[in-house]
Amino acid sequence: xxxxxxxxxxxxxxxxxxxxxxxxxxxxxxxxxxxxxxxxxxxxxxxxxxxxxxxxxxxxxxxxxxxxxxxxxxxxxxxxxxxxxxxxxxxxxxxxxxxxxxxxxxxxxxxxxxxxxxxxxxxxxxxxxxxxxxxxxxxxxxxxxxxxxxxxxxxxxxxxxxxxxxxxxxxxxxxxxxxxxxxxxxxxxxxxxxxxx
Amino acid sequence: xxxxxxxxxxxxxxxxxxxxxxxxxxxxxxxxxxxxxxxxxxxxxxxxxxxxxxxxxxxxxxxxxxxxxxxxxxxxxxxxxxxxxxxxxxxxxxxxxxxxxxxxxxxxxxxxxxxxxxxxxxxxxxxxxxxxxxxxxxxxxxxxxxxxxxxxxxxxxxxxxxxxxxxxxxxxxxxxxxxxxxxxxxxxxxxxx
Numbered sequence: 001x002x003x004x005x006x007x008x009x010x011x012x013x014x015x016x017x018x019x020x021x022x023x024x025x026x027x028x029x030x031x032x033x034x035x036x037x038x039x040x041x042x043x044x045x046x047x048x049x050x051x052x053x054x055x056x057x058x059x060x061x062x063x064x065x066x067x068x069x070x071x072x073x074x075x076x077x078x079x080x081x082x083x084x085x086x087x088x089x090x091x092x093x094x095x096x097x098x099x100x101x102x103x104x105x106x107x108x109x110x111x112x113x114x115x116x117x118x119x120x121x122x123x124x125x126x127x128x129x130x131x132x133x134x135x136x137x138x139x140x141x142x143x144x145x146x147x148x149x150x151x152x153x154x155x156x157x158x159x160x161x162x163x164x165x166x167x168x169x170x171x172x173x174x175x176x177x178x179x180x181x182x183x184x185x186x187x188x189x190x191x192x193x194x195x196x197x
Numbered sequence: 198x199x200x201x202x203x204x205x206x207x208x209x210x211x212x213x214x215x216x217x218x219x220x221x222x223x224x225x226x227x228x229x230x231x232x233x234x235x236x237x238x239x240x241x242x243x244x245x246x247x248x249x250x251x252x253x254x255x256x257x258x259x260x261x262x263x264x265x266x267x268x269x270x271x272x273x274x275x276x277x278x279x280x281x282x283x284x285x286x287x288x289x290x291x292x293x294x295x296x297x298x299x300x301x302x303x304x305x306x307x308x309x310x311x312x313x314x315x316x317x318x319x320x321x322x323x324x325x326x327x328x329x330x331x332x333x334x335x336x337x338x339x340x341x342x343x344x345x346x347x348x349x350x351x352x353x354x355x356x357x358x359x360x361x362x363x364x365x366x367x368x369x370x371x372x373x374x375x376x377x378x379x380x381x382x383x384x385x386x387x388x389x390x
Contacts, residue, residue: 015318015323016318016322016323017318018318019314019318019322019343019347019375019378020347020348020350022318022322022323022328022347023328023343023344023347023348024203024205024348025323025325026325026328026329027325028205028235028236028238028239029235029238029239029242029251030235030238031234031235031238031251031252031255032248032252033252035230035234035252035255035256035259036227036230036231038256039230039256039259039260039263040223040227042256042260043223043226043260043263103363104363107361107362110361158358
């Protein structure tokens with residue numbers, strides 16, 4: 001007796017009627033390798049560790065480096081190449097065209113920061129408190145992205161969220177940049193960097 | 198009647214399992230990972246078009262899930278799978294934007310029609326291997342728009358926000374991408390007896 005819960009295999013499979021059904025009929029892909037072992041290791045590595053014993057450091061050097069990186073990241077508009085479609089200043093007005101122009105400029109700035117972040121982010125030099133702080137910034141970004149996914153946002157609301165996103169990206173990029181610079185010099189001031197950022 | 202789009206992410210997660218994962222229980226988190234491993238990888242592969250990059254996106258998505266699961270509230274009835282899918286989509290699109298070459302899209306092709314494609318599907322669209330091969334031949338941004346729209350059910354406004362582009366971009370890429378997909382599948386169409 002055929003199992004009534006299962007489709008009758010004697011019948012030909014239903015042809016998709018539209019692109020959505022055609023895409024839905026595609027089989028799920030399987031990763032080439034199990035990511036869980038590595039994931040479990042990284043999860044353990046990202047748990048907060050006890051702070052290392054205090055050691056002597058050159059405050060002026062790392063403060064100056066951190067400030068220089070933060071300044072460079074915080075002033076992108078004047079110095080970086082600008083997209084042709086992105087104006088130098090953006091003012092929110094009541095027209096849809098102006099709203100789209102402002103959003104386009106914010107998108108472009110966000111994309112530039114993400115590109116910079118991808119170059120400066122280096123998980124190899126992240127430890128304990130630094131990894132936790134970076135994770136907090138990532139959490140903030142994820143929260144902003146979740147808010148941006150709400151379809152009912154007005155243009156001013158969307159622009160405000162994008163400005164928040166840019167602020168978070170600037171801070172995260174500056175943090176990774178400082179950490180990488182210090183690591184390149186053989187220095188590590190995780191606690192001090194966390195205090196600054 | 199508009200087509201019903203059911204995402205492969207639409208997997209209900211028992212509240213008890215979610216609570217244990219939020220409490221930091223590793224075995225509970227691994228269960229979440231196993232449930233969503235293939236939907237996340239598949240989404241990443243469809244958007245990025247590269248298996249190694251999709252593997253990276255899977256790793257980063259699950260790591261972010263671990264870091265942020267404590268912040269998931271489920272307010273307003275929003276399901277866990279929708280929240281996880283959002284993380285995966287963002288990671289995949291960031292991967293595309295960080296690529297060495299700008300992820301291309303189909304330029305203007307002289308057609309100004311951006312309406313919904315309602316013509317019958319080419320027969321080859323029912324062949325999974327042929328459809329996957331045709332999708333891989335599309336530019337990354339175009340393929341992403343098609344997948345987010347047709348497979349995941351995002352609107353043009355949502356796609357625009359996700360891809361940091363305008364709704365017009367989403368509509369134009371959907372129309373041009375669909376035309377290109379039709380052309381590719383017409384070429385691939387199996388010979389009929």
